[in-house]
Amino acid sequence: MKKILLSILTLGIGAFALNAQTLDQSNTASTSSTWLVNSGGNTSNGQSFTAGMNGFMSSISINIDASNSFLPILAGDFTLTIRSGNGYGGTILGVDTFSVTGTEPSGFLSIPIKPNTVAITTGSSYTYIIDEISGTGQLNIAASSNSYAGGDLYSQVFTNPATVDGTSDFIFETYVTTPNCTVDQQHIGTDTRQALIGSDSFLEGQSFRAGISGQLNSVDLELIATNGGCAISNMNVKVEILDGDGLSGTMLASEIVSLSTNFPRTMTSFSFSNPASIVANQLYTITFSLVSGQSCGAGEPQLNWFYQFPSSFSNSGGRHYRNGSMPSMGDASYFKTCVSACLADQAVAAAQTTICNGDSTTINVGSTEVGVNYTLRNDADSSIVGSVVAGTGAAISLPTGSITATTTYNVLGVKMGSNSAVDLSGTTDVIQFTNPFYTYTNEITIESWVDFKGSHLRAGQATAGVDNNASNVWLWDGGGFLVNDNGSWMGLLFPSSIPSGWVHVATVANASGMFIYYNGVLVASNTSGITSGIRNTSNSVIDLGHDPRFPLSVRNTNHSFDNFRVWNTARTATEISDNMNNCLTAGTPNLVQYAEFEEGTGTTLSSLVGVNGIIINPSSAWINGVFACPLCELEMTQMVTITVLPALTGTNNTTICNSDSVVINGTTYNAFNPTGTEVFTNVGANNCDSTVTVALNVLPAIDNTTTLNVNTISANQTGATYQWLDCDNSNAVIAGATAQNYVVTATGNYAVEITTASCVDTSACVNVIITSINELSKNNVNIYPNPTNGKVTIQLANATITTDYSIYAIDGKIVASGTTKTNTIVVDLSNESKGVYFVKLNTTNSSTVHKLIKQ
Known part of the structure; x- marks a missing residue:
C-alpha cells in the first residue's frame, strides 16, 4: 500500500550529518593586484570556478589585503552570493551574509555557507560574488595573474553590467561537504544506446522503487555531451524527482545545474539543495531535461543519457520513459541514487503478534531520538492510530487500542523544527529574497504571520532601490496593499486599527478585485481588479520589514514575521483559513515562494519553495513563532502485522417451560428475564473471551385450572395430554382416565396432570361428593x-x-x-x-x- 507522506521537506541545520569539508578548487598563486569592494562605485567582485566534486558548498575563503592604509579594511556587512554558470547571469543558488570588524589581518578570510543549501556537480561552473550591503564596509580582495584555468574574475562598478577580466583571477579556496548517504538503487552497465535529452516537453525519465527510507540527496546519470560546433560552453539542465511511476507525479525535488557542452561518457552526479523525502518500497521517477529557451546559434549541443536494451535492471516497477511519453518496454537508463536518513531507522516490534478479537497490544520502537515525534499508523491507509509520542532517547511503546481485524502497522518519525520566527528589532534589518518568482498573470496571494508591533506593514516585491511603475510588483506600503497592474497601481487600504499580537495576514488580487484577510476573515475588499496583468520584473527582490523601492536604511518597520508564502493564484477565504495554521509541502500547486522560518539561528532562511532568504543588517532576534513545521520525516522500515483471532461467539436458545429457569455463567434466566449477553473468559488454547448471546425460548404457561360440573371435572387447558390422579391415594394414576374430562364415581379428591410439549403441570385437587x-x-x-x-x-x-x-x-x-x-x-x-x-x-x-x- 502506498504510504502518504505528511510532508516533503527541506532540511535545516543539522538535519543529517555531513562529512568534514574537503578543499575542492583553489588558486594560491602570488598576489599581483587587489580589487576593492565597498558601498561606493566598487559595487561587487566575483570569481567563477569549475566544481571538481559533488556535494554541498560549505565555505569559500577569499584572500584579503589589510596592508593598504590608503584603502583599509572597514567594518561592515557583506553578502556572498553563489550563482550557477559563469558570470552574474546564472541562477542564484544561495546567499549568505558575513561581517568584518576592520581588524582582520591579511590572508584568507573564511566565509561559511549554510549547510545543505548550495549543491554543486562535478564539471559544472559556478560564480561567487562579494557585495557590500551595510553602506560602511570595505574590502581589498587579492588577485593573481591569470593563473586559474577553471574560471574568470568579474567586477561590477555602480549599476553597470559586470565585466570579465581576462588577465586576473582571485586568490580563493572552495570547500565542499558530501552527505553521509548510502547508494540505494543503481543500474550500471556498458550498453552504448543513448537517449537524446530535450527541453521540458522532450524529457527523459527513469522510475525506480526505493529500498531505503530517507532523504534522496543525489542522483548519478551516465551522460555524454558534444557541442556540435556550438559556440556556448555551458548548458543548463534540470533534474527532478517525481512521486510515483511516470512523468505526471508531484514534484518532490528539483535542481537546475550548468553542464559543459562537451564531455565524454561520465557518470554525472546531481545533488539536491532540497532533498526529496522517499519511503522504502515506493515508486519514484527521475526526470532529466534541458532548460527551456536555450539557444546555440550555429549548431546545437547534443546531450545524451545512456540506457540498456534489453534491460537487466531488476528493480520491481522501474521503467524508462523516453521522449516525454509512455515507458519504453524493456529499457532501463543507467543511474544511481544516494539516500541518507534525516533520522535513524529504528527497530519496530510488537509486544504480541497474535491477540484475541477486541484486545489491544503495543508496538515498541527500540530506540528513539529526542526532538523526533513518533506516530503509529495503519499501513493500509496511513491513518494515525492513537496520539503522537515524543522521542525520549530510549525505547517507547505505541498502543494500538482495541483491534477487531488483522492489521499491519508502520511507525512514522517526524523531526520538528524550532518553532521560530524573526523579530526585526533594529532600524535597518531586513529579510530579503533575491530574484524570486515574478511571472505572475493577473492573480496573486501574499500570506504571512505577522506581529505588527504597533505600526502598519512594510514589505513588497520590486527592483531594489528603484521607485517606478516599470519595475515594482506588489507592496504592503504603510497602510495599503498595492499591486502593479501593468504600470498602474491598484490599491486597497488595510484597516486603520492595527491588531496586536500574532495575526495571519493574507492579501489577494485578481480580476474581480482586491481582498485583505486577518486570521482567515475578510476585513477589507474592493472591486478594483487586475485587468491588464501583474507587472513581471525579473530582477526584483522581496523585502519583509522594508519598502524595497528605497535604500535599506529607509522605510523600515520593526515587525516580526513567520511562515511567509506567495502564490501565483488568488486563494479563496476557505483555502486561506483552512491552511493558515498548517505546514505546506514543496509540491503544493501554485505555491511559488515559501519560507517556514524554522532555522532558529543564523542569517539565512531556507525556502521550501522559491529562493532562500537572508537577514540583512542582522540586528534581528530569533523568537518563538506561531507553530513548528517538520524538518524531515522517515517511515521506519520494519512494519508489524498483528493477527487478530476470530471472535469466539455463540448463542443459547434453550427452550424452557414457563415456570422453569436456567443458570448461565452465574446469571438466572426465566420467563421474566429471557435474554442477555454473557462473556466467558480465558476460553480455549489462546485464552480468549467468548461472547454468548442468550435468547431463551419460553413455552406458554399451562392453564392448570379445572371446572367441576356435578361429578364431572374438566381441565380448562385445551390441546394437551391429560392424566387424572387420585389425590387421596398419593396422587396415584387413575387407569384409563386420560381425557380432558373425568366423571367421578366415588366421593374423593381428584387432580389432573397436564402435558403440553415437554412441559408438565398439575392442577389443584378438587373435592367431589356424590350420593349412591x-x-x-x-x-x-x-x-x-x-x-x-x-x-x-x-x-x-x-x-x-x-x-x-x-x-x-x-x-x-x-x-x-x-x-x-x-x-x-x-x-x-x-x-x-x-x-x-x-x-x-x-x-x-x-x-x-x-x-x-x-x-
Missing part, C-alpha cells in the same frame, strides 16, 4: 336391559320436561348424547366396548347420573 347411583335413579328413571349387549332403553318418568342426556365411558369419553321431550330414549351401544358407562340426565330442575353396564 342407585338412589339417584330410584322412582325417576328406568334403564333396561341393564346390563345390555346392544340397544338400551331409558324410560323417563316425566314426558313434558326437556331432558339433555349424555352417555360417558369410564374414561370420560362421550359415546352418545342428545335432547328429548319424550319419556323414552333408545341408544345403540353395539359398537362400544364392554365396560361401565354412565348416563347423565340434565333437566331444569335436576341432574342425575346412572350406571350402565355393557356386556
Whole structure:
C-alpha cells in the first residue's frame, strides 16, 4: 500500500550529518593586484570556478589585503552570493551574509555557507560574488595573474553590467561537504544506446522503487555531451524527482545545474539543495531535461543519457520513459541514487503478534531520538492510530487500542523544527529574497504571520532601490496593499486599527478585485481588479520589514514575521483559513515562494519553495513563532502485522417451560428475564473471551385450572395430554382416565396432570361428593336391559320436561348424547366396548347420573 507522506521537506541545520569539508578548487598563486569592494562605485567582485566534486558548498575563503592604509579594511556587512554558470547571469543558488570588524589581518578570510543549501556537480561552473550591503564596509580582495584555468574574475562598478577580466583571477579556496548517504538503487552497465535529452516537453525519465527510507540527496546519470560546433560552453539542465511511476507525479525535488557542452561518457552526479523525502518500497521517477529557451546559434549541443536494451535492471516497477511519453518496454537508463536518513531507522516490534478479537497490544520502537515525534499508523491507509509520542532517547511503546481485524502497522518519525520566527528589532534589518518568482498573470496571494508591533506593514516585491511603475510588483506600503497592474497601481487600504499580537495576514488580487484577510476573515475588499496583468520584473527582490523601492536604511518597520508564502493564484477565504495554521509541502500547486522560518539561528532562511532568504543588517532576534513545521520525516522500515483471532461467539436458545429457569455463567434466566449477553473468559488454547448471546425460548404457561360440573371435572387447558390422579391415594394414576374430562364415581379428591410439549403441570385437587347411583335413579328413571349387549332403553318418568342426556365411558369419553321431550330414549351401544358407562340426565330442575353396564 502506498504510504502518504505528511510532508516533503527541506532540511535545516543539522538535519543529517555531513562529512568534514574537503578543499575542492583553489588558486594560491602570488598576489599581483587587489580589487576593492565597498558601498561606493566598487559595487561587487566575483570569481567563477569549475566544481571538481559533488556535494554541498560549505565555505569559500577569499584572500584579503589589510596592508593598504590608503584603502583599509572597514567594518561592515557583506553578502556572498553563489550563482550557477559563469558570470552574474546564472541562477542564484544561495546567499549568505558575513561581517568584518576592520581588524582582520591579511590572508584568507573564511566565509561559511549554510549547510545543505548550495549543491554543486562535478564539471559544472559556478560564480561567487562579494557585495557590500551595510553602506560602511570595505574590502581589498587579492588577485593573481591569470593563473586559474577553471574560471574568470568579474567586477561590477555602480549599476553597470559586470565585466570579465581576462588577465586576473582571485586568490580563493572552495570547500565542499558530501552527505553521509548510502547508494540505494543503481543500474550500471556498458550498453552504448543513448537517449537524446530535450527541453521540458522532450524529457527523459527513469522510475525506480526505493529500498531505503530517507532523504534522496543525489542522483548519478551516465551522460555524454558534444557541442556540435556550438559556440556556448555551458548548458543548463534540470533534474527532478517525481512521486510515483511516470512523468505526471508531484514534484518532490528539483535542481537546475550548468553542464559543459562537451564531455565524454561520465557518470554525472546531481545533488539536491532540497532533498526529496522517499519511503522504502515506493515508486519514484527521475526526470532529466534541458532548460527551456536555450539557444546555440550555429549548431546545437547534443546531450545524451545512456540506457540498456534489453534491460537487466531488476528493480520491481522501474521503467524508462523516453521522449516525454509512455515507458519504453524493456529499457532501463543507467543511474544511481544516494539516500541518507534525516533520522535513524529504528527497530519496530510488537509486544504480541497474535491477540484475541477486541484486545489491544503495543508496538515498541527500540530506540528513539529526542526532538523526533513518533506516530503509529495503519499501513493500509496511513491513518494515525492513537496520539503522537515524543522521542525520549530510549525505547517507547505505541498502543494500538482495541483491534477487531488483522492489521499491519508502520511507525512514522517526524523531526520538528524550532518553532521560530524573526523579530526585526533594529532600524535597518531586513529579510530579503533575491530574484524570486515574478511571472505572475493577473492573480496573486501574499500570506504571512505577522506581529505588527504597533505600526502598519512594510514589505513588497520590486527592483531594489528603484521607485517606478516599470519595475515594482506588489507592496504592503504603510497602510495599503498595492499591486502593479501593468504600470498602474491598484490599491486597497488595510484597516486603520492595527491588531496586536500574532495575526495571519493574507492579501489577494485578481480580476474581480482586491481582498485583505486577518486570521482567515475578510476585513477589507474592493472591486478594483487586475485587468491588464501583474507587472513581471525579473530582477526584483522581496523585502519583509522594508519598502524595497528605497535604500535599506529607509522605510523600515520593526515587525516580526513567520511562515511567509506567495502564490501565483488568488486563494479563496476557505483555502486561506483552512491552511493558515498548517505546514505546506514543496509540491503544493501554485505555491511559488515559501519560507517556514524554522532555522532558529543564523542569517539565512531556507525556502521550501522559491529562493532562500537572508537577514540583512542582522540586528534581528530569533523568537518563538506561531507553530513548528517538520524538518524531515522517515517511515521506519520494519512494519508489524498483528493477527487478530476470530471472535469466539455463540448463542443459547434453550427452550424452557414457563415456570422453569436456567443458570448461565452465574446469571438466572426465566420467563421474566429471557435474554442477555454473557462473556466467558480465558476460553480455549489462546485464552480468549467468548461472547454468548442468550435468547431463551419460553413455552406458554399451562392453564392448570379445572371446572367441576356435578361429578364431572374438566381441565380448562385445551390441546394437551391429560392424566387424572387420585389425590387421596398419593396422587396415584387413575387407569384409563386420560381425557380432558373425568366423571367421578366415588366421593374423593381428584387432580389432573397436564402435558403440553415437554412441559408438565398439575392442577389443584378438587373435592367431589356424590350420593349412591342407585338412589339417584330410584322412582325417576328406568334403564333396561341393564346390563345390555346392544340397544338400551331409558324410560323417563316425566314426558313434558326437556331432558339433555349424555352417555360417558369410564374414561370420560362421550359415546352418545342428545335432547328429548319424550319419556323414552333408545341408544345403540353395539359398537362400544364392554365396560361401565354412565348416563347423565340434565333437566331444569335436576341432574342425575346412572350406571350402565355393557356386556
